[in-house]
Amino acid sequence: MMSTPSLISIEHLSRHYGELKAVDTVSFELNRGEVLGFLGPNGAGKSTTMQMITGNLAPTAGRITINGVDLLDQPKLAKAEIGYLPEQPPLYMELTVEEYLNFCAKINGISRSVQSTAIKKAIERCGLGDVQTRLISNLSKGYQQRVGIAQAIIHTPSIVILDEPTVGLDPIQIREIRKLIRELGEQHSVILSTHILPEVQMTCDRVQIINKGQLVFSDSIENLNQSMQATSLIVQFENLPDDVTLGKLDNVNKIEHLEDQRIRIHFDKTTTQQSPAKQIAIEAVNNHWGLLELCPEQKTLEQIFVEITSTESTMQPHEEQKTTEDNA
Amino acid sequence: MNILTIASRELRSLFLSPLAWSILGVVQFIFAYIFLAQLNTFIQIQPQLANIPNAPGATEFIAAPLFATSAIIFMLVTPLITMRVIAGERANKSLTLLFSAPLSMTDIVLGKFLGVVGFLICMAVMLALMPLSLGFSGSLDYGLFFAAWLGLVLLVASFAAIGVYMSSLTTQPTVAAISTFGILLMLWILDWSSDKVTDPNASGALEYISMLRHFEAMAKGLFSWADFMYFILVSAMFLILSIRRLDADRLQH
Known part of the structure; x- marks a missing residue:
């Protein structure tokens, strides 16, 4: 054998x-x-x-x-x-x-x-x-x-x-x-x-x-684990600062408003640029924003699927989508 | 070896289920009733028989008809025992255990068949004990007795093979039971519609397929290789069909 x-x-x-x-x-x-x-x-x-x-x-x-x-x-x-x-x-x-x-x-x-x-x-x-x-x-x-x-x-x-x-x-x-x-x-x-x-x-x-x-x-x-690393933070403040102030922080990409004074901060993930979490915490203390919650968002399995199937994998799903759109 | 392992597991599970015990109990009661009725008749007409030269003895008068009648009861009961051997395991998903183990489909089918036949032979032995007990007080024609009993066992084995095959076809034990019963009854009564009744030159093929024909001779103690082979062939055919059916489970449909 x-x-x-x-x-x-x-x-x-x-x-x-x-x-x-x-x-x-x-x-x-x-x-x-x-x-x-x-x-x-x-x-x-x-x-x-x-x-x-x-x-x-x-x-x-x-x-x-x-x-x-x-x-x-x-x-x-x-x-x-x-x-x-x-x-x-x-x-x-x-x-x-x-x-x-x-x-x-x-x-x-x-x-x-x-x-x-x-x-x-x-x-x-x-x-x-x-x-x-x-x-x-x-x-x-x-x-x-x-x-x-x-x-x-x-x-x-x-x-x-x-x-x-x-x-x-x-x-x-x-x-x-x-x-x-x-x-x-x-x-x-x-x-x-x-x-x-x-x-x-x-x-x-x-x-x-x-x-x-x-x-x-x-x-x-x-x-x-690497590919699951978050590219967004969920933050909750007592006194919500305006988007412009937050946008000025390093590496912040986009800000989304959620319920209960919560916001989602998207950032770029590269090897050189770090998550802005640390900076947010420092700013929040200095400016009395009243930070209540700060947590990096873990990607769920579904998100990974979406990501993987839309980037690495075969082109089939895209093609299928395209044809259905065309038909519509 | 593997075959015996599966057979003994099958037999064990049967004896652990209330169904098997209730079948044994109820059937034994009916067997006993038939036996006593035959015995009673025999005792009543014995004085008249004594005057006839070459009159039928106790074996011919009691054992043979008892086995013949019990065949009908076996026909009713076998589907209940065979129904779950494969269908039930399929429904429980425990069939996967056998499929994943280093066993061939032949091992599985033969093991299950032997398990069921083992149980049916238990019933047949219990049945045979009653007329055998007459041996204490009179003389029995053991040749005739065992020929008839062998006929019954062969018949019951082919019932079991048909039952195993029907059970391999479905996931629902009740469906397996009713279809087994249907086939057994059909094979039993096939010669009723024999074309020989109307046309004496007809081939009589239907008659030949009928189980009743082959069993009747054996139950009278007339052993013939043709009848013997008939039952062996019926059993082998349905077992091979079952093996092929289980193989097909894995394949493309």
Whole structure:
């Protein structure tokens, strides 16, 4: 078997549902020991891509190689390298946690002699010790999610694929699951699909953004943070100064008035020019403007999508817009 | 190995569900009633039978008709057991677990089929125990008895294969149940419309497809390879169709 440096290599992967191109010629690679965040709005093609990598869905076109093995040629060999937690954990509600994991261990081909150690380890890593003899149907959503993760790591696969693992959990459960994902990243390569940006920032090394079936962004987490840096401030004063005074401050571009004496100050973001926040604070104290609030605006995921899709990506959206305008 | 893992999980889940237990209970009650009714008749006419040379014995008079009647009950009950094997897992989204594991579709289908057949054989064993108990007080024709019982098991296995296939077609267990029942009943009564009634030279193909025809002979203890192969072929065909159907799940529609 040829050993390739990348664990998963995906080449020109497409999946069409009739007219709809759910995934459209996507190519990417996953390296050993990497936690890859797969970001995208709902319906962007995240789940479809995950399903194809795990062999649940056959691609319309393209090639998936897992650890040097072609998924379509040798599905059994390739699937043994993957642990998958789909959007909805695939659980048998009538079984207990132990029975269920026992079944998972068997179908994943773990040899009889190490089965019980594998089960114990998975239970321990996912913090299921207290509930291992309980019926899965009686567990809370958070614990069920953990059982789903335990199922995905029981055969110590080189790749763990998690599809929106924190959806529908309460904030405490979300924190615990994220911690677990970070821990998984130490031993496995992980692909984490989500539409929650902070989740990716907290857990991943690299980010890919998919939109309308196309990969529109792929970079390290630092570069994403860079491109997310704000270019505006929200400021609230007790005594609002006029726009002219504010406009004279360094680097201020545009001023927008919002409700409650709030204003939004846009500025240019370059390497040499800094945000005017510091200067605003100094001026506010000196002139008794009564500064109540000063906060840099974080860009939301949607804004990033708009930005990325309108700059870097394909020209398609623009062309489409143009034609509709022309028609109008 | 994988097949047995899936089969035992299937069987286990069946026995963890109240549906399976209630089916076992209700069906056993009906079996017992039929058995007692046959036994009663046999005892009543036994004095007359004693005067006839080569008169039918207890096996022919009780066991064979009991198995024949129970086939109808199996036909009613099998769809309820097979309905959720694939459709239910599809609805629960737990089918993904099997698809993502290093298993082939053949493993999955055969595992599920064997699980269901295992349950149905439990029922058939419970059924067989009643006439077997007559062996304590009289003599049974064991050859006839087991030929008839084997016929019943083969019949029930082909019911299960059809049920698994219908379950692989849909996401809703109830739809799978009603369509399985429809097909089973259709295959059962197919020879009613036989063209042989009106035309003695007709081919009799419909008759040949009918399950009832093949089972009737076996239930009387007449084992023939043609009937045996008929049931094996029906089971194999529907299992292959199920495997192909599951493969198609992943493919382009």
